Amino acid sequence: MKMKKILVISLLAVFGVYLAEVLFKLDFGRQFFQQGVKDFYLITSPIKLQVANTVTAIVVNFRGFDTLGEVTVLFLATTAMGSILYKGRHQLGERTVLFSGSRIVTTGSRLLFPAIILLGAYVFIHGHLTPGGGFQGGVIIATGFLLMLMAYADYTVSHVVLSVVESLAGITFATIGLLGMLHGGSFLQDFLPNGSLNDLLSGGIIPIIYIAVGFKVGAELTGLIYTALNEKD
Amino acid sequence: MIYYLILIFFLLLLMIGAAIYSIVQKDLLYAVIGTGLISLVLSILFLLLQAPDVALTEAAIGVALTTIIFIITIKNTVRFEDEVYQKKPSKTEAK
Numbered sequence: 285m286k287m288k289k290i291l292v293i294s295l296l297a298v299f300g301v302y303l304a305e306v307l308f309k310l311d312f313g314r315q316f317f318q319q320g321v322k323d324f325y326l327i328t329s330p331i332k333l334q335v336a337n338t339v340t341a342i343v344v345n346f347r348g349f350d351t352l353g354e355v356t357v358l359f360l361a362t363t364a365m366g367s368i369l370y371k372g373r374h375q376l377g378e379r380t381v382l383f384s385g386s387r388i389v390t391t392g393s394r395l396l397f398p399a400i401i402l403l404g405a406y407v408f409i410h411g412h413l414t415p416g417g418g419f420q421g422g423v424i425i426a427t428g429f430l431l432m433l434m435a436y437a438d439y440t441v442s443h444v445v446l447s448v449v450e451s452l453a454g455i456t457f458a459t460i461g462l463l464g465m466l467h468g469g470s471f472l473q474d475f476l477p478n479g480s481l482n483d484l485l486s487g488g489i490i491p492i493i494y495i496a497v498g499f500k501v502g503a504e505l506t507g508l509i510y511t512a513l514n515e516k517d
Numbered sequence: 518m519i520y521y522l523i524l525i526f527f528l529l530l531l532m533i534g535a536a537i538y539s540i541v542q543k544d545l546l547y548a549v550i551g552t553g554l555i556s557l558v559l560s561i562l563f564l565l566l567q568a569p570d571v572a573l574t575e576a577a578i579g580v581a582l583t584t585i586i587f588i589i590t591i592k593n594t595v596r597f598e599d600e601v602y603q604k605k606p607s608k609t610e611a612k
Contacts, residue, residue: 339570415572415573416569416573417570419574420577423574423581426582430585505582509589512590
């Protein structure tokens with residue numbers, strides 16, 4: 285037992301030494317920090333990329349690969365939660381919400397639902413012009429579906445449609461990255477014309493990617509909520 | 518400027534208060550609402566500190582989605598902290 289502990293600690297120490305060596309050897313953007321990487325972003329994104337929202341330019345264009353990783357992390361998290369909660373493919377448990385809301389609640393939800401979906405779509409379509417983007421818009425759309433699921437006891441969403449939408453959105457993201465590879469030489473290279481500042485169709489690949497991310501996040505979180513609501517203890 | 522600082526100070530105090538409330542509270546539903554309040558105040562703070570993107574994310578995920586998932590969890594498990602020990606006496610023996 286003691287031998288095992290010593291072995292584990294020494295292994296971790298060796299691993300840590302190598303990791304630390306690599307990390308210290310890397311000049312983590314030292315020259316860029318001296319020049320100010322924020323100045324580079326603030327100057328480049330309105331002038332060269334024609335994107336009004338610098339945060340979106342950083343998230344999708346300069347750090348596009350990180351965003352792909354982020355989307356993957358979210359996908360894995362929802363898959364894990366779904367696989368824990370989902371009991372059987374054809375036998376769902378009883379809904380946690382067993383009764384419909386009162387007439388005021390159902391009518392209000394039915395009125396609010398399109399407005400919430402519209403707000404979510406606005407947030408991710410205008411991600412490069414105003415604050416917001418794919419993640420926020422997707423979550424807002426999921427909240428709209430949540431409202432309907434809570435108000436109506438018999439409201440259902442199709443898992444098949446959700447998975448198709450989610451997969452298509454993910455495929456779009458990866459395909460655009462590969463197309464950039466074909467055109468420019470690197471993954472997620474900007475290959476579309478940039479247009480002019482503050483136009484809806486501007487910023488190259490940013491609107492397409494953010495619309496894909498919005499659909500993906502919305503479908504994932506709606507499926508997550510639906511699975512959690514249908515879970516039987 | 519001084520009013521701005523006072524407002525931020527007040528919001529921070531509110532956040533700390535909500536956090537302490539949600540730790541102390543035995544009724545887990547109220548505790549979850551406390552964590553939702555933390556996220557709400559935090560999103561207002563992000564907006565005041567000129568980070569609207571982060572504020573939007575925090576409002577959508579922190580206030581709405583996380584709270585709802587916790588409420589669903591409470592609905593499927595137990596509502597009061599003491600019930601955990603009442604339902605499973607083996608757990609208290611182990612501790």
